[in-house]
Amino acid sequence: MQADELVRQVEEDRQHGASELAFVALQGVTVVAHQWSGSRGYLLKRHMLKLLARLGEVRPSMIALQNLLNQLAARIKRLPATDLRELQHEIAAAADAVVENARLAQQHAAGGMADLISPGDVVMTYSVSSTMKLMFNLAEEKVGKVYVPESRPGNEGALLAAYLSDLHLDVHYITEAQVNLFMPQCDKVIVGADAVLSQGDVVNKAGTSLLALSAHYHHVPFYVCAERFKNCRRRQLPLEAMDPVELGMSHEGVSVHNVYFDITPTALVTRRVS
Amino acid sequence: MQADELVRQVEEDRQHGASELAFVALQGVTVVAHQWSGSRGYLLKRHMLKLLARLGEVRPSMIALQNLLNQLAARIKRLPATDLRELQHEIAAAADAVVENARLAQQHAAGGMADLISPGDVVMTYSVSSTMKLMFNLAEEKVGKVYVPESRPGNEGALLAAYLSDLHLDVHYITEAQVNLFMPQCDKVIVGADAVLSQGDVVNKAGTSLLALSAHYHHVPFYVCAERFKNCRRRQLPLEAMDPVELGMSHEGVSVHNVYFDITPTALVTRRVS
Numbered sequence A, B: 001m002q003a004d005e006l007v008r009q010v011e012e013d014r015q016h017g018a019s020e021l022a023f024v025a026l027q028g029v030t031v032v033a034h035q036w037s038g039s040r041g042y043l044l045k046r047h048m049l050k051l052l053a054r055l056g057e058v059r060p061s062m063i064a065l066q067n068l069l070n071q072l073a074a075r076i077k078r079l080p081a082t083d084l085r086e087l088q089h090e091i092a093a094a095a096d097a098v099v100e101n102a103r104l105a106q107q108h109a110a111g112g113m114a115d116l117i118s119p120g121d122v123v124m125t126y127s128v129s130s131t132m133k134l135m136f137n138l139a140e141e142k143v144g145k146v147y148v149p150e151s152r153p154g155n156e157g158a159l160l161a162a163y164l165s166d167l168h169l170d171v172h173y174i175t176e177a178q179v180n181l182f183m184p185q186c187d188k189v190i191v192g193a194d195a196v197l198s199q200g201d202v203v204n205k206a207g208t209s210l211l212a213l214s215a216h217y218h219h220v221p222f223y224v225c226a227e228r229f230k231n232c233r234r235r236q237l238p239l240e241a242m243d244p245v246e247l248g249m250s251h252e253g254v255s256v257h258n259v260y261f262d263i264t265p266t267a268l269v270t271r272r273v274s
Helices: A003-012 A018-034 A041-058 A063-078 A084-116 A130-139 A156-166 A176-185 A208-217 B003-012 B018-034 B041-058 B063-078 B084-115 B130-139 B156-166 B176-185 B208-217
Strands: A121-124 A143-149 A171-174 A188-191 A202-205 A222-225 A254-256 A261-264 A271-273 B121-124 B143-149 B171-174 B188-191 B202-205 B222-225 B254-256 B261-264 B271-273
Touching (some): A041 A063, A063 A084, A084 A130, A130 A143, A143 A176, A156 B254, A176 B176, A202 A208, B018 B041, B041 B084, B084 B130, B084 B222, B130 B188, B156 B171, B171 B176, B188 B208, B202 B208
Parallel strands (some): A121 A188, A171 B254, A254 B171
Antiparallel strands (some): A202 A261
16 A cells, blocks of 8 residues: 555545544554555655654544554654664554554543443434444443434444444434434433544534533533543644535535534533543 | 325425425315315315314324314305305315415515514524525525525425525525534524424424524524414424434334424524514
8 A cells, every 4th residue: 555545545534433543544554664665764764754744634623543643653753764674563563552552542431431321321422433332332231222313414323323233232313403302311422522622622523512502401411432642732623524515415506515523612511531 | 186195195295394285285175175076065064174184183293284274174164065166166265265364474474584684694594494485585685694404304405405596595505413513603593383382382393403502502593483373272292203214224223213393492592473
């Protein structure tokens, strides 16, 4: 795989949450390093650092991706660049270590969140992420029922609903439009995050803030399960917009919007688990 | 057209708002009366009253339909049933009178709402209805921009967006998931209603209450444009659920919900215009 191909893959990905996409990117970096056609270690190092910087820029709302790529860049910078083969090996080991640490953080966050679920709890969640999948895996025996909205336009909710149903959870699939209808039946809302801003506001799939507003209105606790590597030092992030064609609407003169993320104010978050 | 055919048509309709569907039903009643194959006036009268009662039951959330059908039933009850031809004629005239009065009420409500729009106002609306179409027609020159969510699963928003674009309005089409993202840019939210309950709560297309929550959060005034014939004497109405297949999700063990209406509490309504 070439660097350009990996950058395009990460840029065009619509299926993965921030952590999982970071893992995909880190594995990809290892492959690119191994298949690199140059002959000098210091050139590979430069090539890798440039690739990591590019990858960090293509998904500006996904701070987890940027943070984990930065962790790898810091490790690569410290590597000696004398022997090419050895450097390729060390880059792979460094990427594995970053993934390993992130997976531990993920297990910690998912486990901490699962501990807060009471037996029989009815939970509403949103979008799909590896952290949420893991959390439901750990809490599987306790969750009484789970409501999963579609998450238009990509319908990632359908992926999560299918996954949770295969875990034998009692899964209820709804449109975003029905969120406030079913909220009164819920004991908890639990969502992941793509980033947590410095003031505590949560960047996640567009629509998340509607769940938070509805939960707040009905006095349902709203939990965000997000590892520390999702922390962002800034108070604001650019919110990525994707291809409007995904909405399937074209009519002369109608502007179609497809912003993928929204911001849930920290005041609407009952608790963040990390 | 036979009575059964009309009942089925009203039951299966997904495209019309409450008023427009009532107009369709009232026209249908006239046609059924004209094509009735019996020979006695009193039997036609009985047949019509039975048909009106059946039509009122098939769409329990659409109180406007029930109210206008009841108005027609009251008029038919007062008609002499001596001559069949004359009765058929009188039924048509009565239906026309009910439609005419309702259209006047609709023009009054739409006009009153249009008067409240200030030049350049950015408006968010939801779903589609003849009252809303008329209102935007009347306010056409004043509306600066209009945001129209899809209104899943039927995407009635696409119909309205196309209609408003053909009026040369600046139309912006979004998913329900993006409602809270674009709300801060809006000056007003304006929606129609399928019914207004006795305590003032508003029954409208599922998702309306999310617009109300988001508007409330961002201090955007939330207007309901609903004629008096949408008033319901009860504090609660059954909320119709339609075929789950409309969501396009089927996976073993996943329950799919498709409730078509939700209730917006009167406390979230800035003003009702009727």
